[in-house]
Amino acid sequence: MTAREAALPFHDVRGRGFSRRSPLTDGWEWIDNRVVAPAARVLPLADCAGLRLADAITAVGDWPPADRAALDGYAVAAADTLGAGSYNPVPLTAAVAVSVGDALPPGCDAVIPYEAAQAVGPFIEAIDAVAPGSGVERRAAWAAGGSPLLPAGRRLRPADLGLLASGGHHSVPVLPAPRVRILLAGGAKAGAPEQLGAMLAALVGRDGGVVGAVGNLPANLDALAEAYVLPGADLILSAGRTGTGPDDVAPPALARAGSLDLHGIAMRPGGSAGLGRAGGTPVLLLPGEPMAALAAYELLAGRAVRRAAGLPADLPHATVQAVTARKLVSEIGCLDLHRVRMDEEGRLEPVASPGWPGLAAAARADGFVLIGADSEGVPDGAPITMYSFTKYRFA
Ligand SMILES: Nc1nc2c(c(=O)[nH]1)N[C@H]1C(S)=C(S)[C@@H](COP(=O)(O)OP(=O)(O)OC[C@H]3O[C@@H](n4cnc5c(N)ncnc54)[C@H](O)[C@@H]3O)O[C@H]1N2
Numbered sequence: 001m002t003a004r005e006a007a008l009p010f011h012d013v014r015g016r017g018f019s020r021r022s023p024l025t026d027g028w029e030w031i032d033n034r035v036v037a038p039a040a041r042v043l044p045l046a047d048c049a050g051l052r053l054a055d056a057i058t059a060v061g062d063w064p065p066a067d068r069a070a071l072d073g074y075a076v077a078a079a080d081t082l083g084a085g086s087y088n089p090v091p092l093t094a095a096v097a098v099s100v101g102d103a104l105p106p107g108c109d110a111v112i113p114y115e116a117a118q119a120v121g122p123f124i125e126a127i128d129a130v131a132p133g134s135g136v137e138r139r140a141a142w143a144a145g146g147s148p149l150l151p152a153g154r155r156l157r158p159a160d161l162g163l164l165a166s167g168g169h170h171s172v173p174v175l176p177a178p179r180v181r182i183l184l185a186g187g188a189k190a191g192a193p194e195q196l197g198a199m200l201a202a203l204v205g206r207d208g209g210v211v212g213a214v215g216n217l218p219a220n221l222d223a224l225a226e227a228y229v230l231p232g233a234d235l236i237l238s239a240g241r242t243g244t245g246p247d248d249v250a251p252p253a254l255a256r257a258g259s260l261d262l263h264g265i266a267m268r269p270g271g272s273a274g275l276g277r278a279g280g281t282p283v284l285l286l287p288g289e290p291m292a293a294l295a296a297y298e299l300l301a302g303r304a305v306r307r308a309a310g311l312p313a314d315l316p317h318a319t320v321q322a323v324t325a326r327k328l329v330s331e332i333g334c335l336d337l338h339r340v341r342m343d344e345e346g347r348l349e350p351v352a353s354p355g356w357p358g359l360a361a362a363a364r365a366d367g368f369v370l371i372g373a374d375s376e377g378v379p380d381g382a383p384i385t386m387y388s389f390t391k392y393r394f395a
C-alpha cells in the first residue's frame with residue numbers, strides 16, 4: 001500500500017475483502033438523511049408533463065363558464081320539439097344554428113343535432129323530440145370555480161395539462177425532475193457487451209429522474225474522481241469496479257473526490273455497492289456485474305432517485321401475496337434477493353439463486369422475493385410477498 005493510499009480516510013477493500021457489510025437499512029437511512037425532494041418551481045404547462053404537482057390545484061372559475069352546445073345542430077327550447085317525429089315534423093321558428101362549444105342563446109335549453117332536423121326551404125323542422133338539457137354541456141360541468149382539480153403529488157398526465165388549462169391555469173407549481181448522471185466505470189470485461197447504460201437509464205426514468213448522456217469512463221482512479229465532482233447533476237450513479245480486485249477503483253475514487261460513507265451492503269446480489277458524496281452531490285456506487293447492478297439499483301439507488309423526485313421512497317413494485325413452490329435457502333446475516341416465477345397454481349418457483357450472475361434469469365422471472373438477514377430461508381408452501389418486475393404502484 002502506498003503512503004498516499006494509507007492516508008485515505010476509508011477502509012480500502014482492494015486485495016483484502018470486506019471485513020463487514022452494513023445492513024441495507026443503514027443505506028436507506030443514509031439516503032433519507034441526505035437526499036431531499038427538490039424545491040417546487042412554477043413552470044408553464046408545456047414543461048410540466050410527467051412532473052409531480054407540488055400543491056393541490058383548484059379551478060379558478062367555472063368550466064365551462066356557461067351552458068354550451070355539445071353537438072352541432074340547432075339550439076332550441078326543448079318544449080318546442082314536443083311530439084316531433086319523422087311522420088310529424090314540427091316547425092322550429094326560433095331555432096339558432098350552433099356548433100360544439102358555442103354558448104347557448106337565451107331561451108334555449110337543448111341542442112337538436114342536424115340528424116334530427118330537416119331544412120325545408122328557409123324553414124327548419126324537428127323530426128325528433130329532445131328533452132331539456134339534451135346536447136348541452138352545463139356550466140361548471142367539469143369544474144366549479146374553487147373546486148379541487150388535482151391533488152398535490154399528482155404525476156401530471158398529458159390530459160391533466162389540458163384540464164389545468166381549462167381550470168384557468170397557465171403555469172403550476174411542480175417538483176422538477178432530478179438530473180441523474182450515469183457513469184459506467186471501467187465497463188464490461190473480456191469483450192462482453194455493455195449492458196448497464198440502457199437498463200439503468202430506464203430505471204431512473206421509471207423513478208422520476210432525467211438522465212443526460214451516459215458516460216463511459218476507464219477504470220482509472222483519477223478519471224473517476226474528476227468525473228464525480230463535475231457539477232450539473234443532482235445525483236450520480238456510478239456502475240462498475242466496486243469490488244475487491246486491484247482494478248476496483250470506484251470506491252477509492254469517491255473517497256478522494258469527497259467521501260465514501262458506506263461500502264459493502266449485507267445483501268446478495270449487489271453486496272459491493274457503496275454510498276458517498278462528491279461536491280455535495282450524493283453518489284451511489286453500483287457493482288458492474290449486471291444482476292448485482294440491477295439488485296443494487298432496486299434495493300438502494302432507486303430509493304435515492306425517488307426521494308430526489310419527490311416520489312414515495314419505498315419499493316415501487318406492485319406486490320403479490322403468494323406461497324413458495326420450493327424451499328428458498330438464504331444466508332444468515334445477508335438480505336437475499338431471489339428471482340422467482342409464478343407457476344400455474346400461483347406458487348413461486350426460484351429461477352436462480354441470489355448469487356447467480358447475469359440478467360437472463362431476471363428476464364425469465366415475474367418478480368423477486370426478499371429474505372431478510374435474520375432468516376435462514378423459508379420452507380415450501382410458506383406465505384411470501386413477491387415484488388413484480390412488470391407492475392408498479394405508480395405510473
Ligand atoms: N474476494 C472477493 N471477491 C469478490 C467479492 C468479494 O466480496 N470478495 N465480491 C464479489 C461481488 S459481490 C461483485 S459484485 C464483484 C465486483 O463487481 P465490480 O463492481 O467490481 O464489477 P466489475 O469489476 O466492474 O465487473 C464485474 C463483472 O461485471 C461486468 N461488467 C462491468 N461493467 C459492465 C457493463 N457496463 N456492462 C456489462 N457488464 C459489465 C464485467 O464484465 C465483469 O464480468 O466482485 C466479486 N468479487
Ligand code: MOO
Nearest residue numbers: 269270271272292
Ligand atoms: O455486489 Mo456483488 O455482485 O455482491 O453481488
